[in-house]
Amino acid sequence: MSTPTDAVTRQTLAPPAHERLAVTPWLLIGAVFMVAILLRQVVPLNTDVSWLLVVGERMLDGQHLYRDIIEINPPMAAFAYLPGVALGRVLHVDPRHVVDAQLLLLAAASLFATSRIIRLSPMSAAVSWGPFAIWAAAVLTILPMHVFGQREHIATLTFLPGLAVYALRSNREPVPAWAVIMAGAGVGITLAFKPFFTFPAALCILAGAVRSRAWLPMFAPENVIAGVIVSVVSVGTYLLYPEYFTVTYPLVRDTYLSWSMSPSVIFLNAATLLLAVALASVALTRRSGRLDAPLLAMVAASVGFAISFYLQRRGWPYHSYPMVALAMLCMGYALMTAVDTDSHRRRTGAASILILAAAFALGLQWFNARIYVGPLPEAIARLKPHPRLLVLSGEAAIGHPLVRDIGGTFVSRQENLWIREFVRLTRERTSVDAPTDARLNAYLAQERNWLIEDFRKLPPDLVLIDNLRGGWGDWARADAELQQLLGPYRLAGSVEGVDILARTE
Template identity: 30%
Template sequence: MKRQWMVAAAIVLAAALVQIPLVLNADLACLLTLDEKILDGRKLGIDLFELNPPLSVYMYMPAAWLARSIGVAPELVVIILVVIEIVVALIVVDRANVAAELGMEERTLFLWSFAFLLALLPGAVFGQREHIAVAALTPFVAVTALRWRGLGPGRTTVVAGLGAGLAMSIKPFFALVVGLPIIASVVRQRSLRPLLTPEACSAAIVVIGYGAIVATVFADYLSLYAPMVAEAYLPIRKGLGGLLPLPIVVIGASIAFLRLLAPRQFRITGDATPWLAASIGGAATLLLQGKSWPYMAFGLCTFAIAAPLLQVSTRTLRKSVAIGGAAAIVLIAAYLSSPSPGFPPLAERIQALVKHPRLLTITDHVGLSHPLVRQIGGAWVGSSCGAQLLASGAMLRESSSQLADAERARLDGIIKFERRHLLEDIRKGRPNIILVDTYLLSSFPFDWLAWANADPELRAELSRYREAEDVGRVRILVDRSYQDQ
């Protein structure tokens, strides 16, 4: 097995090397920046605000702390830690396969398949929360698949459950990825025993423990910020017509390839059923979140590919099927790495105005400020990387719905909350560059500067800035009193 592990290690190492110049995407840069501010003494929920539950921020804290301790870039530490997670997931899956007495050929197929799916397939998704969650979930689904076949997964089950609990704590939607394979087992066995396995119990303990920590340590998030997120952010979603095509195509292709590769497994009791159930759970998470951002489809795509891939036999694999499968995987990888609505290049223009600026944005898109502020060696002075996303959701709801007076009052309160924190950020952070977007949710032309100036106090603060230039959809404001030394 040493040779097989060497190949898997080469796949993971190649992925890590490819990621060094790529990994710093907007979400990761934003969360690392918040972690660095927490290390500097700021407090989440008081000085800093994040749309997602606290684990979204603190899961990157080890990388930020280690990077500061040893003096390296935090994104490099993120790559190393995610690679370690992938290796641990591969080891847990392999140990379960050994305990189940799978043959060497099948163990090798599992090892190489998940080395590829967890390390190379993510592309631009590498290091994001969904990637980390799916890597943590994989041993759980693998253990469930072994039990489905009537095999014993050994002592790795508790570790697999801990990973599933971590994934559900990162995003509760992943309970569907965990739950559907279990529900399939319950229906098949006509018994509740699959709900009481060691892996299911340990996953539940992690989720309950995390919930207790959030309720006690981060009570402000639950009482103040979470209701606003539910009111203004969660309703921002695409219609089913824009969400359904991807799951239909991906799961349909998975079933078609499964039928071609392993006709005997193409039935409800086949070995691939738990993997298909997990991919359907991934599709459900995508539909429930309603954003159709590519990284949210990573669970759907990973387990949909795994279902037929784990049934491959090199002795019977037809060339046409292999080519078609490879093409499908390439298309999925391209989709996962497709860029989000972008902004024009701003780094050189900003540096020509101010070297290493204190930066702030007026926008609802995190991609305007991150990773830009890190790339130019600037300082982010905002209290939230999500910028005015809650305000944009509130305004969109107010413009498109018939609302009761109480609901409209809550939305108005959210908009006031965003304006108040923008005012505090300008007063406390004293940015010398403010970037102003001209679109709402990257879809509708919108004058964010007029929105800010509608508040008298904000208008007074913004009067200290002059508009240096427009670059595409972005207006660059510079502090009138700043003189570049």
């Protein structure tokens, strides 16, 4: 028989129910991050991230960007990974692991800061944030899959605190200085990656101004901070890397930017479907048409990132990550918080879970797409440990992350021979007049000269020639000087249409 003393003891030792419930979201968020950590061990390193780690290593070795290293993107792409590469050298750790850890910490910091800012609003007290926080953690850490660490992933993480501040501005609520600084810096970093990312910021600011019926917030200090950061980065690029404007940008303008994928590739894809489902979820759960401040900001950002995705005209999954991530956040917020009564919650709960699960599964598949290059690492490992590697191909995925996986050294100053590939696409998909054709031929000659120079400067141990995509073997055999350089090499094998040539001397 229990006594009153026993009852008191049990109440003292057992935490109250509401405290146990408050701890549960934190435990589940921790579980999400654990899954994300495990995924980093099994999902291959992204091709572009692997190349930009090589770029960072070369920059630390004293090579000059856009001169000794030819990169298609502005300097922000390289500098985003430079701290991780430097820290990896200090710790004697592969920088891929350092960058992975940094991004997971950035995701945690972004979620925490965004949550702190949005909770400054008295209206947030009416929202149950636990389930949505778990969902947001999964969207930011698990959903990226193979595009984890891409610039678009980083830009999404840095943008979120600004999104929370935009929500407060639309309610005409005060924003503390620390939140202003954090939001301005985050949005500025996002915009510094790509000018296309101006659209989500502009739409968020405009939507907030319309909702608050005040135009003064358009000139809020966080917007000024973001503008200053973009200006400093632009001026710094002009002063420190003039070759980006004199060498790289003309190449990009006349080749990469001159053509477009077909409309079906750009618009009819999983990213567009997920955005449509998200907007439909918002419409169905907010039938009054009145969106609360956080949801309005997320909708504006997702539409803005969608505009940036479509304007890039490629339809590539990693370009769509910010658009899809914000759409997923919209969907989760709408379905998890759009409940007017308990009966409504019971009626829609199961359907909401199914919709979110199906959308997340589709997103995982969309972002896990990658080029299969076969068992090249195993074939190369049998030939020579830690080789110097040269790849003749327009497909970047052949060399990266292969060269990092085998502990090799990449010989070329380019991620891949992208100029020849982009010139081919330009000629196939656009009308080329005589002056443009002459410029394209000059670009091809320049890339060939870079290749020959790199070959002579650091002769590779192995050369991979891609015969499956673009006839690179025929191209190499047709070039007398390149054929002479390949003279000391023998065919050691062929994997998935890629010839492996090994040096015999």
